[in-house]
Each structure stands twice: as structure tokens, then as C-alpha cells.
Amino acid sequence: MAISDIPGLSALRTSMQWHQQRQRLLAENVSNADTPNYQARDLVRPTGAALVAGTKPGLTLARTNAGHITLAGGDNTNFALERKSSSETRPTGNAVSLDDEMLKVAQNQMDYQAATSLYTRSLGLLKTAMGKR
Amino acid sequence: MDFLKSMGIAASGLRAQAGRMRVISENIANADSTASAVGGDPYRRKIPTFTSEVDRALDARVLKMGRVSQDQSNFKSKYDPSHPAADANGNVKFPNVNSLVEMTDLKEAQRSYEANLNIVTATRRMIQRTLDILRA
Numbered sequence: 001m002a003i004s005d006i007p008g009l010s011a012l013r014t015s016m017q018w019h020q021q022r023q024r025l026l027a028e029n030v031s032n033a034d035t036p037n038y039q040a041r042d043l044v045r046p047t048g049a050a051l052v053a054g055t056k057p058g059l060t061l062a063r064t065n066a067g068h069i070t071l072a073g074g075d076n077t078n079f080a081l082e083r084k085s086s087s088e089t090r091p092t093g094n095a096v097s098l099d100d101e102m103l104k105v106a107q108n109q110m111d112y113q114a115a116t117s118l119y120t121r122s123l124g125l126l127k128t129a130m131g132k133r
Numbered sequence: 134m135d136f137l138k139s140m141g142i143a144a145s146g147l148r149a150q151a152g153r154m155r156v157i158s159e160n161i162a163n164a165d166s167t168a169s170a171v172g173g174d175p176y177r178r179k180i181p182t183f184t185s186e187v188d189r190a191l192d193a194r195v196l197k198m199g200r201v202s203q204d205q206s207n208f209k210s211k212y213d214p215s216h217p218a219a220d221a222n223g224n225v226k227f228p229n230v231n232s233l234v235e236m237t238d239l240k241e242a243q244r245s246y247e248a249n250l251n252i253v254t255a256t257r258r259m260i261q262r263t264l265d266i267l268r269a
Contacts, residue, residue, distance in 0.1 A: 020135035027139040031146025120269040
């Protein structure tokens with residue numbers, strides 16, 4: 001049993017991956033804040049069962065024997081893209097609101113921090129269960 | 134890793150905005166550069182352009198500075214018969230640079246630059262958080 005098989009930890013792991021991908025997308029939006037005809041993009045936050053199950057890893061190890069170890073999870077998971085119409089589009093066709101994006105970055109960072117803190121706590125819980133002094 | 138990609142994308146933004154600032158400062162510095170002889174053209178204002186292109190390594194649309202084009206609007210004309218570049222009527226052609234426009238552009242470039250810098254800081258903090266899991 002891998003550590004990611006525990007539902008709580010698995011959900012946190014998926015959530016952290018989501019924050020990572022979102023950070024990348026937000027960086028893309030901010031760096032293209034002056035590019036003509038660029039539309040800001042965002043990710044849909046996974047909820048409920050999708051969060052626990054995680055998304056399917058892009059690559060898995062081939063198993064020819066039942067005793068083989070499965071790959072716990074790939075790196076290239078994909079989350080749904082949300083393309084919402086922004087509130088304002090500038091004359092150049094650019095629809096990135098820098099303030100909105102900065103707000104999202106701050107929020108993303110805070111949520112990620114919360115997720116890592118929870119993950120650390122959960123690991124501590126496991127250590128306690130194992131009889132850590 | 135996505136965090137390093139975020140950094141790479143932000144870095145592309147920083148690079149492009151810095152290039153834009155370079156062109157703008159060139160315009161401001163040459164706001165009074167006239168021709169040295171009669172009939173010559175003064176400094177022509179340059180316009181930085183941006184394009185977004187797909188970076189295969191980063192798997193994202195990064196910012197690239199496109200061609201620096203030239204502003205084809207008319208030159209300003211000033212009456213100054215003693216100037217070496219003055220024509221028969223005593224008019225001198227001055228560059229089509231408007232300092233106010235350049236200053237506004239510079240402010241915008243600066244704002245975008247700072248936004249990209251913020252992304253780098255935020256991403257760095259998130260990487261630090263990830264490393265903190267190991268330490269716990």
C-alpha cells in the first residue's frame with residue numbers, strides 16, 4: 001500500500017498538483033498581459049470524488065506479473081480548463097486583468113500553503129501512529 | 134515540474150518587458166535628435182511589438198518580443214532658422230516622439246515587469262513550502 005492510497009493524503013496530493021498547474025497557467029496569463037488577442041485562462045477546481053481519485057496518470061508502468069509494483073502516479077495529470085469571458089477586453093483584443101491575476105496568484109499560493117501544511121500534519125499523524133517518541 | 138515551468142514563463146515575460154523598456158528609453162533619449170544636415174530626417178520613433186509563441190520545452194505560450202517597427206507618423210516641425218538642419222523656410226524637422234506617451238508606456242512596462250517578478254516570488258515561496266514537507 002502506497003502512501004497515496006490513503007484517501008486524505010491522495011486528495012491533498014491531487015490538490016497540490018492542481019495548484020502547481022494553476023500557478024503555471026497564471027504565470028502564462030501574467031507574462032502575456034500585453035500580448036494582443038490573448039485570453040486569460042484558468043483551471044476548474046476538482047471537487048469531491050475527483051479530488052480523492054485523482055486524475056489518471058499519463059504514463060503507467062507495464063505490469064506483466066501480479067507481483068509487480070504499480071506506478072503510484074504520473075506527473076502529467078490533466079485538469080479541466082476553464083475559459084471564462086473576462087470582464088474587460090482592451091482595444092488590442094487582450095483580455096487579461098493584471099489585478100485579477102495577481103489576486104489569483106496570492107490565493108493560489110495561500111491555498112497551496114494550506115495543503116502542504118495539512119499534508120505535513122497528516123504525515124505527523126502517521127508517525128505518531130507508528131510510535132514516534 | 135510545473136513550478137520550474139512557471140518560473141520559465143515569468144522569466145520570458147521579464148525578458149520581453151526589459152526589451153520593451155530598452156526601446157522606450159531609446160525613444161526618450163532621442164526625443165531631440167535632429168538631422169545634422171539640410172534635408173535629412175530626424176530620429177524616427179520605434180515601437181516594440183509583442184507576440185506570444187509556444188515554447189515546446191515549457192509546453193506553454195511564452196512572451197516573445199517581436200520586430201521593432203517604426204512609427205510612420207509625421208515629424209514635428211519647429212521654426213529655427215539658425216539650426217544647421219533648417220530648410221529654406223527656416224523650419225526644422227524634430228522626431229515624432231511624444232515624451233508623455235513614452236512615459237506612460239514606460240510605466241505600463243514597469244507594472245508588467247513587477248507583476249512577472251511577483252510570480253517568481255510567489256512560485257519560489259511555493260517551492261519552499263514543498264521542501265518543508267521533507268523537513269517535517
